[in-house]
Amino acid sequence: MRLSFLEPLYKQSGPFASVYVDTSRDTAVGDPDAAVRLRWRHLRDALMSEGADQESITAVAGTVGTDSDVPGPHGQAVFTAHGRLALLDELPAPPARDTAHFGTLPDTMPLIVQHAPEIPYLAVHVQYGGRHSTDAPGIVRIDAEAGVWPLTRVTPGHRLRQEIPVTDWLNAAGVIGHELEGHARRIDVEAVVVAGDVWARGILVRRLPASLREDVITVEGACPSEPGRALMEQRLESVFGERMAAHDRALLDAFLAQRARDGASAEGLAAAVSALQRGRAKALFLNDHPESPLRLWVGPEPGQLALTEEELRTYGVRDVHGERADAALTRALVGTKAELVVVPERRVRLREGVGVLLRYADPASPA
Missing domain, CATH: 3.30.420 (Nucleotidyltransferase; domain 5)
Structure with a gap:
């Protein structure tokens, strides 16, 4: 999947408020608009507990629930930065659960998963x-x-x-x-x-x-x-329901073929980070694990990510902080114009839930 739809978001600087909320109106609830407002109040409290500024909260509040004309079950993904709306996307299905996050990087993986299989x-x-x-x-x-x-x-x-x-x-x-x-x-x-x-x-x-x-x-x-x-x-x-887009299937087939012959592919978080640091990743493959505790250290630029704080500082990066691994990986993918393929675990189980297809083989790798 090409992530160009996220480029406008990553051109902005954080911190970001990221909100996913069920805004369906066709429910058994007597007043569905009141139900949406109640969901938002819970999410607002979560943002405040994470240190969100009042301007960001106000920007989200002015956006949540503005899709009353959309029928059927659905949701909204709302991203704001510095008190301004940074990205709004209608979700084709309600989120698995309402979530709110305030941090240096936007929480975009739930949105990407809802875009798949495109x-x-x-x-x-x-x-x-x-x-x-x-x-x-x-x-x-x-x-x-x-x-x-x-x-x-x-x-x-x-x-x-x-x-x-x-x-x-x-x-x-x-x-x-x-x-x-x-x-x-x-x-x-x-x-x-x-x-x-x-x-x-x-x-x-x-x-x-x-x-x-x-x-x-x-x-x-x-x-x-x-x-x-x-x-x-x-x-x-x-x-x-169980189908992948043809373009994504072709990428996955190339990954599996190269993995079988130890070619230009690798698995695990360390391999993915290494490829993205050097701009060598053609595509990243992820098993969607929203509960994953894996974290990475990141700097201000997309390619500034590492497994440890010490490693990133050795590259001369001073502004360093920890982030969810999927948030760090997604920013690096958008910044290097690599692609992302969400792979059901029942189809291919990846080590640490991550695989990478390289743009070219490492000359030192075996043929």
Whole structure:
């Protein structure tokens, strides 16, 4: 995953207030807005206990809950610095728990995890309930959306909606197929998820351009869609729940291949820190362990990180402090334009939860 969406945040200097809060309104709570305000009060107390300044707290308070127009379960990630909003991101699902942190580095890992797997896709729902014949009366309705999963859950993508008489469906399906191809090309889709009437959707799939047909995944069952949410959201969740984006899979395959032959890859926190210090990391792989106690020592610059305070001071860094390992690693990744791949532990278990793919092999390493 490319972390360019975090670059504006890291261009600012800390300290940062980092807040993750469930702002869902479709709950059984009588007054959901009051529930959001109560959650914020608890988080405000946590920020104050960590030494947050009043300006930062005021900036967060003015942002939490401003997404009342977003339907369905969701949350907000709010980052402020020096009394100003530094980054606001809508979370496609409520955070596992509401958290607040005030420190030199922003706590961005929960946001990154919610962005994964970032799969560009095309969802197509073909509605028709009449007789399966092109001389039957009736209308075929097409709803399609191009988006990136799971972000489309709270930020809908480009929509296409058309109604076609059944008598024109054979010809119109080909025209719609080429229109869908144009939308797909703009985001380089990896999957075309098609649902709806078996007969009508079959005609559409057969008339899709070859570049789309090979990526088609058909799903069965009703596909209700809530206004303001992703088209076919529940079906997409079942399709993409265990899937990695193709780009991330390619990086992981390269890491595993090079690990197998002792090439340009390594595991463990020390190896990752060493690669990031020298700007040699192409991609970092993490098992998501939000409870991990691992910490690193960091300086003002992204590449200034080390396992110990003494090591960092030997490099001439004077302003040194300890941080969560994932926060330090993420800042270094953004600063060196390396990528991050969140790897489920059931797929690959990494030593200390960390692996690194190098941009090039160390000349001293065995071939």
